[in-house]
Amino acid sequence: MIMLNKLPEKTIERLSQYRRALLISLNNLKHHIYSHELAAMLHITPVQVRRDIMLIGYSGTLRHGYEIKELINLIGAIIDSEEGQKACVVGSGNLGKAIVSYFNGKRTKLTIVAAFDINPDKVNRVYAGVPCYHIDQMSKIIKSDNITMAIMTVPGSEAARVAESLVIVGIKGILNYTPTPVNVPDNVYLQEYDMITSLEKIAYFVKKNSQEF
Amino acid sequence: MIMLNKLPEKTIERLSQYRRALLISLNNLKHHIYSHELAAMLHITPVQVRRDIMLIGYSGTLRHGYEIKELINLIGAIIDSEEGQKACVVGSGNLGKAIVSYFNGKRTKLTIVAAFDINPDKVNRVYAGVPCYHIDQMSKIIKSDNITMAIMTVPGSEAARVAESLVIVGIKGILNYTPTPVNVPDNVYLQEYDMITSLEKIAYFVKKNSQEF
DNA sequence: ATAACACTGTTAATAAATTAACAAATAAAT
DNA sequence: ATTTATTTGTTAATTTATTAACAGTGTTAT
Structure with missing residues (x-):
């Protein structure tokens, strides 16, 4: 090795x-x-x-x-890391749910163990095996469950605030699916993904290909 | 230029x-x-x-x-291309809905004009301004609406089949959010994105960072 | 046996992407 | 007026990623 x-x-x-x-x-x-x-x-x-x-x-x-x-x-x-790593999803909207159900069944060392949302209709429910908590409890649960990674699927307007809380509570890796880029300190690994960029890139190449005839 | x-x-x-x-x-x-x-x-x-x-x-x-x-x-x-380009979403599950609502309101030349699904509960409904049709109508609508790009959000098991139909009907760009890679001819621009890869990559760097102390 | 084949493993070459370095320009400060 | 501080535009250097080339080797066919 x-x-x-x-x-x-x-x-x-x-x-x-x-x-x-x-x-x-x-x-x-x-x-x-x-x-x-x-x-x-x-x-x-x-x-x-x-x-x-x-x-x-x-x-x-x-x-x-x-x-x-x-x-x-x-x-x-x-x-993988031997002990496994735990992740949470912040924002239990369509995208959050999609991710949770996507992971469900895929057996990896990586597991999503919690979801968070602000909407009372969603908290205290279980979706695809993953319980959803109120976002007020986020820090507590991340610490108690030893969660190291977070997937952000909240609205762009909330992105900065959420990222900040995640960093404070000690999250080490963030996957930001929000349309708004966030800032984190160097010791936190951040990956931003924006669907619009992906689609615009495809649009560009489709246009370009079509012009080549 | x-x-x-x-x-x-x-x-x-x-x-x-x-x-x-x-x-x-x-x-x-x-x-x-x-x-x-x-x-x-x-x-x-x-x-x-x-x-x-x-x-x-x-x-x-x-x-x-x-x-x-x-x-x-x-x-x-x-x-952008001057005329604008139209896209559709194939698979109206959580991810499909997330994408549709994500684009909604973002004003680009790029618009999502149709969604497709196989589930009768979903077809003929409108979500975030985008109508959902039965997948049997896909070819017809793609042609009549002049749709050039497709976003695949169906289950992995359906990916190959759907991609094939899309190619046949003349789609020029595909964004595949399915966990299953698909094959398309060279003249179709394909982008594959897998959330698990993203998360596993983050997990790797989190682990790596933690070992550096 | 030995030739032909179909692989892997690896170094070398190339291409793509990023970063460094710095000249040129211009406003503001002295 | 002249210096200082900033910022752009661009070439050159560097780093990262991909591809090519090919030696080495077991397997099969003759």
Whole structure:
């Protein structure tokens, strides 16, 4: 387990995707997989697959490619933490619910253990196995349940306030699905994702492609 | 408007984000903005902002920075298409609804004009101003309404089938929020996004950061 | 046996993206 | 008037990411 400290960021992303692809293959009763098969599933090149796998120090066999279970385990050893990590969703609207149900059933070391909302109709209900609490209890529950990560799905107008509370209570990673970027200190890992950017990017390339004829 | 054919992909993404940041500033009654202000809003460096803006051929003024309205218009000229583009959402579950309501009110050239679902409880209803049709009507409506882009929010098990239909009916851009990657021909622009990957990546960096002490 | 094939693993080359460095310009301050 | 402080625009350097190239090797076919 050497050198793994400096895995490229993109490789980390792909490891997660490899694992999911591997699990699908496993379900199809496969035991081994070739780099080009994995590549096809992810729309990337076989070289990239081999290189990533090299970087994590795994070796396949020449004739059969990679042993699926072994590779899954190794990826887990790298990207999961043994104890597991807990996440919460802040904002139990459509997006919050979508995320919670999305995770439900997917067995990872990562679990969503709480949702928070301000709406009385939602608090004290359980959605897809995850209880929803009033946001006033957020700090208390994050601490008592030892939650390290938060997914923000509140309206943009609330984003700054929520992020601030999360940082204060000691959250270490934030995934912000709000349309409003937030600021956090350096020791908190922040990822912003905006659907509009994604769609506008697609729109741009659609337009561009259409102009090339 | 020269050379804009080869804008880096990352620059395209940022242009969309710049525009949103600029609109916020405009709402705050600002008329000009400095590269470092824009940078701070997006958590990037001022150099990157200046470089991107250079690439699209805009110039600010030395003392006041960039003229917000002008810049917004220029970005629009690059990433929007004049006629506008229409998108649909396939799958009217929580995620589909979240996306529809997310776009609602955001005024862009990009509009979501239809949703599709298989569930009779959902079809023929209007959510956030967007009508939901039965998926059997998808091809017909995409053609008649001249829809060019689709956002897939169906269950993973349906992904391949839906993508195939979309391609056949002539969709030019697909945003796949399904956990299952799909295959499309080269002339269709595809973007896959998986929330689990995002969260696992955050988990990895949280773990990594915590080990660095 | 040995040739042909189909893989992996890895280094080297290339391309893409980011950052550094600094000249040029202009307002404000002295 | 001249200096100082800022800010842009742009080239060059650096870093990061991807792709190409190919040696090494087990397997199969002849």
